[in-house]
Amino acid sequence: MMSDPVGTWLDIGVTTQIAPGTARTLPVQGGAEIAVFHTIRGEFYALVNSCPHKQGPLSQGIIHGDTVTCPLHNWRISLKRGEALGDDEGCTPTIPLKVDAGRIYLQRDAVLNSRAA
Ligand code: FES
Numbered sequence: 001m002m003s004d005p006v007g008t009w010l011d012i013g014v015t016t017q018i019a020p021g022t023a024r025t026l027p028v029q030g031g032a033e034i035a036v037f038h039t040i041r042g043e044f045y046a047l048v049n050s051c052p053h054k055q056g057p058l059s060q061g062i063i064h065g066d067t068v069t070c071p072l073h074n075w076r077i078s079l080k081r082g083e084a085l086g087d088d089e090g091c092t093p094t095i096p097l098k099v100d101a102g103r104i105y106l107q108r109d110a111v112l113n114s115r116a117a
Helices: 108-112
Strands: 007-015 022-026 032-038 044-048 062-064 065-069 075-078 097-100 103-107
Touching: 007 108, 032 103, 044 097, 103 108
Parallel strands: none
Antiparallel strands: 007 103, 022 032, 032 044, 062 065, 065 075, 097 103
């Protein structure tokens, strides 16, 4: 809603809903599904849930450090930048995310404009 006092950030809930080393997906009306990752080291990242290779669901991949391995053909994707690593080329859109007082926020415009890679 336009009058939302949080402004440009969408509150998607508490950090504890995503165990370290796992991801959750978030459907976005009119946009792409978004995957929110929680690394073992305690960082959070949000990406469009679509591998730049053939749209594999990155949320179902294995997380190592700040990369996720796509479950379909094992490309490794940077959670920070959305880029494919190694010899592979392609990029998944990332969604700016912040954690504040134990809650996760996604940048509203990036969520609303999200599209599959
Ligand atoms: S779809 Fe992700 S590696 Fe092929």
